[in-house]
Structures are given as C-alpha cells and as structure tokens.
Amino acid sequence: MLLGSVTFAQTSLVTGTIDPVQEDGLYRIQMPQEMRSYATSDLRDIRIWADKGKQVPYFIQPTTDYINTRVSDFKEFSIVSSTRIADSSATYIFKNPYDTLEKAVFLIANYQGNKSYKLEGSNNQKQWFGIVNSGQLNQLSHSTETSVYKSIHFPLCRYQYLKVVFDDRKSLPINLLKIGMATTESVAVVPIIKEQIPVKSIEFLEKDKRTQIHIRFNRPQLIDQIRMQITSPELYSRNASFYTIKEREVKRSMESYRQNVASFSIRSDKDLVFNVPRSIEKEVYLEIDNKDNPKLQIKKLQFLQEAVYLVASLKSLETYKVTAGNDTLTFPDYDIFDVTNTTKSILPIAKISSVVYEQEAETTKESSSIWQQPWFMWCCIGIASLMILYVAFNLLKDLNKNKIDS
Structure with missing residues (x-):
C-alpha cells in the first residue's frame, strides 16, 4: 500500500493571567x-481556570447592558394586531405613520434576560x-420604574406596515x-471602552478622483468603529x-x-468618528x-472594537487564568447568568x-522509503502505462501481419 504524508495543523492558543483581586465577589x-x-x-x-485546572463559571456581558436609554417626546404607533404562540413566538404588527422609517422605540414591562427578534416589512x-x-x-429592566424604553435601529425603509417577531x-x-417614535439619548452607566486594533499596513492609491485605502x-479583527484625523483642506464634505x-463561484469559476x-460622509463640521456594522x-x-x-490629507486612521467583559465570581488572592484560541470547543453551559x-x-x-501565546507542536508523519513517496507512485504509474501501450502496439502489429499473410 502506498502511504502519503499526514500533517496536523497548528492550533494557536493564548493564555492570560487575571490580576489578583482584594475581595471575594463578582467582577x-x-x-x-x-x-x-x-x-x-x-x-x-x-x-476561566482556577488552581488545579478547575473551570470557573462566567458569562459575557454585552456593552449594551451598561447603556440606559432616555426618552422624550414619545409618539405612539398604532398596533394593528398582536398574536402569540405558546413556547414559540410573539408577533406584533404596527403601522408606519411616516414616509420612511429607520428606528422604533418599544416600551417593555421589566424583564430579566435578553430577547431575540426579527423585523419584516x-x-x-x-x-x-x-x-x-x-x-x-438587552437590559430589559429599569432600576426605579416598572417598564423600560428600548430603541431598535434598522435599514431605512418605506413599508406601510412593520412586523416584529x-x-x-x-x-x-x-x-x-x-x-412608537421618540427622541432618545443613550447614557453609559459605566465608561464604554473601545480598544484600538493594531494595523499591519496601510496603502494609499489615488485613482479616478478617488482615494482608495487598503x-x-x-x-482577522472585529471592527466596530473608524476614527480619522485630517489636516487639510480646511473645509470638505466627501x-x-x-x-x-x-470571492464567489460563478459558472464553475x-x-x-x-x-x-458601510457608507458615510466625511465632513469638516462633524466628528470624524464612524460606527460601522460589526464585521x-x-x-x-x-x-x-x-x-x-x-x-x-489623512494624518491618522484608526480602527477600534468595543471591549468584551466576562462576569465571574473571584476569590481574593487566588490565581486565575483565561484561555482562548481552541476552535474545537463549544459554548460552556454555566448557570451563573440565570x-x-x-x-x-x-x-x-x-x-x-x-x-x-502558545502553539501546539506541529506533528508531521513522513515516510522515509522511496517507494512511499508520491513522486515514486506517479513514476510507477507512468512506466506501467508505457509498458501497456508497448504491448498493445505489438499485439496490433502482429494481428495486422497475420491478416496480410493469410
């Protein structure tokens, strides 16, 4: 049997140590x-790992949990219908009173947890x-009121009716x-940190009256925001x-x-900070x-991402490590969030x-014998093919000779 080489790919792994805390509790x-x-x-x-390899339960708290929404001038929309299928879904259809719409505000009774939805028009x-x-x-409860306002943003549309499921x-x-619709203001309960993403290279190309930046x-990085610093000209709107x-496949190629x-306007009278859909x-x-x-003239171009926070119960002066980078793992099932x-x-x-940063050892299993190498296999196939052709040619030649003699 001919054996090929088997190579096991490297798997990157990163480990961080949590600085010791002074008091027991949630962090x-x-x-x-x-x-x-x-x-x-x-x-x-x-x-998250404690001493002796014991897992520490945690959950990821989204940044939106630290943002409260202040609402003024609320204008209620007409809810055309509402239906609910037990243990499945709840559907609300409301009428759009405007020519176009890209935001709606929900008033929701306090609820512990998150809720997924989809929107149709x-x-x-x-x-x-x-x-x-x-x-x-997210964050569907208010600390002093029995209900909470939550605004949703979506692509600009002109549908007469919208359905949220x-x-x-x-x-x-x-x-x-x-x-309904209202004037909303987002207020951060705690400072929302955005971390700068290191850039390997930036290339500028001027072509057809356009500046292309690569x-x-x-x-691969998750990008939430772009920031720019422009020195000239003094006035601009681009x-x-x-x-x-x-890449995609079209007609087998x-x-x-x-x-x-995302698309946006770069203006000298506006902040050069642009929130973009996560990618x-x-x-x-x-x-x-x-x-x-x-x-x-772009002096500085920065890309940022919102910080990720893990919430876990830690004990004082104990050592904890956080690991990531193993794509074979699935979501852990902890009950701390509930x-x-x-x-x-x-x-x-x-x-x-x-x-x-660590890397698993690259294990390569290679055969040292000549007859186990791929090139040797193809040479054997080629020689065998030539021999078959030679024998077939001689057989045909003999058959033709016998026909002539007879």
Whole structure:
C-alpha cells in the first residue's frame, strides 16, 4: 500500500493571567484585544481556570447592558394586531405613520434576560420582506420604574406596515406595552471602552478622483468603529465607502466582488468618528470620492472594537487564568447568568495581564522509503502505462501481419 504524508495543523492558543483581586465577589473581567483576536468570532472557546485546572463559571456581558436609554417626546404607533404562540413566538404588527422609517422605540414591562427578534416589512400585510434577520434586546429592566424604553435601529425603509417577531422558544415572553417614535439619548452607566486594533499596513492609491485605502491586520479583527484625523483642506464634505473583497463561484469559476460594509460622509463640521456594522476581517478597504476636490490629507486612521467583559465570581488572592484560541470547543453551559443580576450595579473591574501565546507542536508523519513517496507512485504509474501501450502496439502489429499473410 502506498502511504502519503499526514500533517496536523497548528492550533494557536493564548493564555492570560487575571490580576489578583482584594475581595471575594463578582467582577467584570476586561478581555484584552490581543486575546480576543485569537478567540473564535462567537467567543465560545473562552475559559476561566482556577488552581488545579478547575473551570470557573462566567458569562459575557454585552456593552449594551451598561447603556440606559432616555426618552422624550414619545409618539405612539398604532398596533394593528398582536398574536402569540405558546413556547414559540410573539408577533406584533404596527403601522408606519411616516414616509420612511429607520428606528422604533418599544416600551417593555421589566424583564430579566435578553430577547431575540426579527423585523419584516409589508405594504399589504400579505407579502412580507425581511429587514432585520437576527436582532437582540438587552437590559430589559429599569432600576426605579416598572417598564423600560428600548430603541431598535434598522435599514431605512418605506413599508406601510412593520412586523416584529420575538423568539419565545428558549425564554419566557416579554410584555410589549407600546411601540412608537421618540427622541432618545443613550447614557453609559459605566465608561464604554473601545480598544484600538493594531494595523499591519496601510496603502494609499489615488485613482479616478478617488482615494482608495487598503488596510491589512495581522489577524482577522472585529471592527466596530473608524476614527480619522485630517489636516487639510480646511473645509470638505466627501462620501466614503467601507468595504471588503470576497470571492464567489460563478459558472464553475471563482470571481472576486466588492461587499459594502458601510457608507458615510466625511465632513469638516462633524466628528470624524464612524460606527460601522460589526464585521470580522483581515483586510478592509476605504474609498473616498474626491470628485474635483483636492485629496484629503489623512494624518491618522484608526480602527477600534468595543471591549468584551466576562462576569465571574473571584476569590481574593487566588490565581486565575483565561484561555482562548481552541476552535474545537463549544459554548460552556454555566448557570451563573440565570442567578446573577448585574444590570443594577456597577461591578469592580479585574484586569488580565501577562498574556502568553502558545502553539501546539506541529506533528508531521513522513515516510522515509522511496517507494512511499508520491513522486515514486506517479513514476510507477507512468512506466506501467508505457509498458501497456508497448504491448498493445505489438499485439496490433502482429494481428495486422497475420491478416496480410493469410
């Protein structure tokens, strides 16, 4: 039997040590950007370890849990219908009183937990089209009131009717009291930290009155925000596109295409801070349309991501380690989230330091014998083919000779 070589790929692993805490209790553990870039995109592979390899239960608290929404000038929409299927879903259809709509405000009775939803639009309540495929509401309780306002943002649309469907398969239903429009202001209960993402290289190309910027990172990174610093000209207003290059199969061949992530205006009278839809990319592009204007002199271009916080119960002066980077792991099943209410209190922060990068040993099993090498196998096949052709040629030659003699 001919044997080929078998190679086991390297698996990256990163380990961080939590600085010792002084008191027992719940802590918010900020995960450094350099660790997060090694974790899976859904963060399922994060583990906290105590002494002797014992797992420490935790849950990931989204940044939205630290943001309260202040509402004024609430204008209620008409709810056309509401239906509920037990242990399945709750559906609300409401009428859009405006020509276009990109935001709605929900008034919800206090609820402990999160709630997933999807949003659809229609002009006749018969044929529905998707707007938001997978949204989530967080921090659905108020510390002093019996209800809470939550605003949702979605792509600009002009449907006459909108339908929001809440997923009740794995959680209890919420009590949606009102739907409407209001002036909202987001107030952070604690400072929301955004960490800068290290950039490997930035290339500028001026072409067809456009500035094209190609940005590369060392690893795929989750991007939440772009910040710029422009030195000249003094006044400007430019349209910009933030996009990636993807590949797809067309007629059995692969072709590259441009996938737009976000579009925004770069203006001298506005802050040069742009929140973009979350995307995980190793290479991204920014294109600025200059038209007939001089190009922008960009002094600084930064990419940032919101900090990730793990909530866990830690004991004073004990040593804890956090690991990530093993994509074979699944989500852990801890019960700490179900019995912990952290939205009404500001938890102390524990920091991760001493980040160490490791790699599993690359194991390569190679055969040393000549007859076990792939090239030797192909040589044997080639020689055998030539021999078969030679024998076949001689047989045909003899057959033709016998026919002539007869």
